[in-house]
Amino acid sequence: MTAPNPEPAGPAAALEGLRAEVEAALDRALPPEGAWPATIHRAVRYSLFAGGKRIRPVLVLAAAGAVGGSREEAMPLACAVEMIHTYSLVHDDLPAMDDDDLRRGKPTSHKVFGEAVAILAGDALLTRAFHLMAEVPAGWSDGRVRRRLAATAVLGEACGTGGLIGGQVVDLESEGRTIDGAALEGLHRAKTGALLGACVRGGAILGGAAEDDLARLARYADAIGLAFQVVDDVLDATESAERLGKTAGKDEAAGKSTYVSVHGLAGARRKAAELRGQALDAVAPLGERGALLAHLARLVVDRTS
Ligand code: GRG
Numbered sequence: 530m531t532a533p534n535p536e537p538a539g540p541a542a543a544l545e546g547l548r549a550e551v552e553a554a555l556d557r558a559l560p561p562e563g564a565w566p567a568t569i570h571r572a573v574r575y576s577l578f579a580g581g582k583r584i585r586p587v588l589v590l591a592a593a594g595a596v597g598g599s600r601e602e603a604m605p606l607a608c609a610v611e612m613i614h615t616y617s618l619v620h621d622d623l624p625a626m627d628d629d630d631l632r633r634g635k636p637t638s639h640k641v642f643g644e645a646v647a648i649l650a651g652d653a654l655l656t657r658a659f660h661l662m663a664e665v666p667a668g669w670s671d672g673r674v675r676r677r678l679a680a681t682a683v684l685g686e687a688c689g690t691g692g693l694i695g696g697q698v699v700d701l702e703s704e705g706r707t708i709d710g711a712a713l714e715g716l717h718r719a720k721t722g723a724l725l726g727a728c729v730r731g732g733a734i735l736g737g738a739a740e741d742d743l744a745r746l747a748r749y750a751d752a753i754g755l756a757f758q759v760v761d762d763v764l765d766a767t768e769s770a771e772r773l774g775k776t777a778g779k780d781e782a783a784g785k786s787t788y789v790s791v792h793g794l795a796g797a798r799r800k801a802a803e804l805r806g807q808a809l810d811a812v813a814p815l816g817e818r819g820a821l822l823a824h825l826a827r828l829v830v831d832r833t834s
Contacts, residue, residue, distance in 0.1 A: 540821045540824035543821050544824065547587050547600075550590075551587065551607055558657070559574065559657065568646055572646050572647065572649070572650035576618070576619050576633075577615050577654065579635050582834075584825070585724065586608065586728070588825060589735075590604070592728065592732030592733045592746055593735050593736035594821065595742070595818045596742050597736060597737065599736075603735045603736065605662055605664070606735060608661060610724065610728050610731075612654040612661075613684070616651040616652070616654035619632075620647075622637040626697075629775065633774050634774035634775075662684065665677055676737065677735070680732075684731055686727070687723040687726060688723075691723070692719050692723030693719070693724055695719050696716055696718075696721070696723065700716055700720055703716065708786045709791070713786055717759070717788075718755060721757055721758040722754025723754070725753060725757055730747060745812060746812070749811040749826070753805075753829050756800075756826070756829055759801045759804065762787040763798060763801065764833070764834070765780050765789075766781065788800060801830045802830065805826055808822075808823075809827075812826075
């Protein structure tokens with residue numbers, strides 16, 4: 530394995546550096562906008578470079594770094610998770626699903642390119658994500674190939690019917706119905722938590738984590754995966770569309786149960802703070818190595834968009 534990359538001073542500076550590296554790697558991982566057929570590459574790039582926060586790829590790189598792995602080793606997964614996340618947003622916004630006009634502060638893909646191209650842009654992002662994970666250079670050691678395969682399996686499971694897809698189906702079925710706290714938690718752990726969990730677990734696997742660190746990072750992943758959605762529910766209820774870059778108050782309008790409707794605003798905020806505490810406790814034994822993950826846990830809970 531290649532040597533760990535040095536971190537710039539402080540987690541905030543490290544985070545900015547990683548974001549810039551992710552932007553450049555995503556750009557390299559896709560055909561240029563004018564490549565044949567240009568429409569699909571324009572649509573893919575329109576959504577992928579629309580200003581996402583890049584929380585998921587940074588989590589991959591931070592998890593790999595926390596166990597001594599390199600960015601080079603983890604970058605394909607970092608790009609793959611952002612492609613998959615973007616595909617899920619493009620498809621979620623379609624008229625057949627959430628029927629939304631605004632995403633990442635811009636008109637949604639189907640508003641700009643039409644429904645058929647938006648569906649295909651999501652498909653292209655999902656396909657390219659797994660293609661990228663399968664691009665293993667000749668000459669890699671068996672151990673390195675096995676780690677890449679294991680991370681790919683973690684990613685596939687998180688996107689499947691037990692994760693992202695399953696959570697989305699339950700979410701669609703729960704529109705206009707009241708669900709209890711346990712059902713809501715199950716839905717969120719699948720729809721949002723599974724992919725975030727795959728970022729941390731996959732990054733740790735690619736970094737060559739030992740069993741005890743893997744278990745710590747899995748606990749961290751479970752906590753922030755749920756915290757992310759609890760905070761999303763709070764923001765949906767309290768923030769403007771302008772700040773969120775997407776339609777606000779949609780959950781309530783669609784008659785969906787949320788952490789806020791089930792537990793109240795104060796209860797949802799308490800839950801998010803409790804989960805942040807669990808995430809920080811999980812990575813505390815890593816000391817300085819876990820500083821970026823700790824910073825990200827605070828960002829996920831304290832974010833305002
Ligand atoms: C269509 C298979 C399929 C799944 C859709 C992503 C999703 C599942 C639904 C979108 C609605 C939603 C609230 C999802 C929860 C995940 C979430 C909070 C997404 C937004 O993630 P951010 O805040 O977005 O990281 P950016 O734009 O910053 O990347």
